Amino acid sequence: MADGILGLGSSGSVDLNQDLIDQLKEAETSAYIAPIENDIEETEATIEAVNEISAKIDEFLSVIEGFDLYGTGTNVFDEVSATTTGTAVSFNAADTSNINPGTIAVTVDQLATKDVYQSDIIADTSATMDSGKLSITIGGSTYDFDTTDKTYEEIVTQINYNSSIEASLEQVGDNSYRMIIKSVDTGLDNAITIGQTGDLNLGYDNDLNHVVSAQNMKATIDGVDYNLSSNKVTLENGLIITAAEKGDASISIERDDTYVVEQINKLATVYNELVELVDSYTRGTEDSPAVISDSSTLRGIVGDIKNMFYDTYGLSDEENAFVYGISFNKDGRMEIDAGVLSEALTDNYDDLKELFIGYAEKEGIGTRLTSYLDDLDSLDGIMTTYEDRLSNQLKDLNNSQEEETERIDTKYQELASQFAAYTVIITQMENAFSSLKLIMNMETSNNK
Numbered sequence: 005m006a007d008g009i010l011g012l013g014s015s016g017s018v019d020l021n022q023d024l025i026d027q028l029k030e031a032e033t034s035a036y037i038a039p040i041e042n043d044i045e046e047t048e049a050t051i052e053a054v055n056e057i058s059a060k061i062d063e064f065l066s067v068i069e070g071f072d073l074y075g076t077g078t079n080v081f082d083e084v085s086a087t088t089t090g091t092a093v094s095f096n097a098a099d100t101s102n103i104n105p106g107t108i109a110v111t112v113d114q115l116a117t118k119d120v121y122q123s124d125i126i127a128d129t130s131a132t133m134d135s136g137k138l139s140i141t142i143g144g145s146t147y148d149f150d151t152t153d154k155t156y157e158e159i160v161t162q163i164n165y166n167s168s169i170e171a172s173l174e175q176v177g178d179n180s181y182r183m184i185i186k187s188v189d190t191g192l193d194n195a196i197t198i199g200q201t202g203d204l205n206l207g208y209d210n211d212l213n214h215v216v217s218a219q220n221m222k223a224t225i226d227g228v229d230y231n232l233s234s235n236k237v238t239l240e241n242g243l244i245i246t247a248a249e250k251g252d253a254s255i256s257i258e259r260d261d262t263y264v265v266e267q268i269n270k271l272a273t274v275y276n277e278l279v280e281l282v283d284s285y286t287r288g289t290e291d292s293p294a295v296i297s298d299s300s301t302l303r304g305i306v307g308d309i310k311n312m313f314y315d316t317y318g319l320s321d322e323e324n325a326f327v328y329g330i331s332f333n334k335d336g337r338m339e340i341d342a343g344v345l346s347e348a349l350t351d352n353y354d355d356l357k358e359l360f361i362g363y364a365e366k367e368g369i370g371t372r373l374t375s376y377l378d379d380l381d382s383l384d385g386i387m388t389t390y391e392d393r394l395s396n397q398l399k400d401l402n403n404s405q406e407e408e409t410e411r412i413d414t415k416y417q418e419l420a421s422q423f424a425a426y427t428v429i430i431t432q433m434e435n436a437f438s439s440l441k442l443i444m445n446m447e448t449s450n451n452k
Contacts, residue, residue: 325369
C-alpha cells in the first residue's frame with residue numbers, strides 16, 4: 005500500500021516548500037517584470053542619447069548665434085583685427101559693428117587728474133581736533149564739518165559719507181600722519197575748495213599742501229580736439245580710447261576675414277557632428293538595433309536645418325549658399341570650398357554677409373537658424389515636447405515595475421502562508437492515517 009493519502013502528508017507535502025514558491029515567482033517575474041525592465045533600460049538609453057544630441061544642438065546654436073542679425077554681441081562679419089602703436093592710450097570696444105576699417109591717430113597733451121589736498125603733519129590721529137569748522141566745496145555743493153571735540157578719525161568717517169569726496173589718514177612717517185582729501189572723479193568739474201574757521205588750521209590754505217590740481221584731459225583724435233574731465237573717450241562708433249600718458253598713439257583697424265572663414269568652417273564641423281550623432285543613434289544594424297527607435301523628430305530637425313541652407317536669401321532672393329562654396333555631399337554632410345569662400349570674402353563680402361545675416365525684412369541663414377534652434381527647447385518646442393514624452397514614458401514604466409513587483413511579492417507571500425497551512429493540515433491527516441494504518445495492520449495480524 006502506498007504511503008500517505010494521495011501522495012500527500014509527510015511523504016508528499018515536501019513539494020510544498022519555499023523552493024517551489026521561488027520557482028513559481030521567478031517564472032512570473034520573468035513573464036511580467038523582465039519585459040518592463042527591458043523597456044526601462046531602452047528608454048534610459050534613449051534619454052541619454054537624446055540628451056547628447058540636445059547638447060550638440062546647443063553647441064550648434066552657440067556657433068550660429070554669431071551669424072544672427074539680432075544677436076547681443078558682435079556678429080562674425082563685424083569682427084575686426086587691430087594693430088596699435090604707442091603707449092599713450094589703450095583701445096577697446098564692446099561692439100565693433102560700427103567701427104570701419106582705417107587708422108585712428110591720437111595725441112595726448114594732458115591727462116585728467118583729481119584734486120588732492122594734504123594737511124599739515126598730525127602726530128596723534130585719535131586726538132581731539134581744535135574747535136571750528138571744516139568746509140569742503142565740490143561740484144557746486146558745500147559740505148560743513150564741525151570739528152569741535154571730534155577726533156581726526158571721526159571727521160574722516162563723516163567726510164567719506166559724501167560720494168564725491170574721499171578722505172583718509174595716511175602715515176607719512178614713523179610717527180607722523182596727514183589727512184588727505186581728494187575728489188573721487190577727475191577733471192575741472194570736480195575741483196575742490198577747502199575752508200577752515202575758528203581755531204582750526206590744518207594747513208589746507210597752504211599752496212604747498214595742494215599737491216595735485218584737478219585738470220581735464222586734453223587730446224587730439226584724428227585732428228579733433230577733446231577737453232574732457234575723464235581720461236576715457238567713447239567715440240560714436242563704439243571705440244573706447246583711454247589715455248594713460250602724454251604722447252602719441254594710433255590704432256589700425258582691418259576687417260577680420262580670417263575669423264569669418266574660421267566660424268563658417270566651425271559651423272560646418274558642428275553641423276556634421278550633429279548629423280553623425282543622430283545617424284549613430286537612429287540607424288540600427290542586424291546585430292545592433294537603433295538606440296532611438298522613434299527617429300522622426302530628430303531627423304526632422306536635421307532636415308529643417310539642411311533645408312534652410314537650400315533656400316534663397318537677399319532682398320531679391322538672389323543669394324544662395326551654394327554660390328559661396330557651401331554644399332552637401334551624398335551622405336548629407338556639409339562641405340566648404342575654401343577657395344570659393346575666400347574669393348567671396350574678397351569680392352562679394354557684403355553679399356556673403358547678406359546671405360548669412362540678412363535684414364529685418366529678409367532674414368539670412370544665421371538669423372533664421374538662430375530663431376529656429378532657440379525655439380526647439382522653448383516651453384512648447386519640439387525638443388522639449390520630445391524629452392518630456394520620454395521622461396513621462398520612463399516614469400510610467402517605473403510605476404508599472406513597482407506595481408507589478410508589489411503584486412507578485414504580495415501574491416507569493418500569501419501563497420507561502422497557504423502552503424504552510426496546507427502542510428499542517430496534510431501532516432495532521434498523515435498522522436491520523438498512520439494511526440489508522442497501525443490499527444488495520446494489528447487487526448490483520450490477529451485474524452491470521
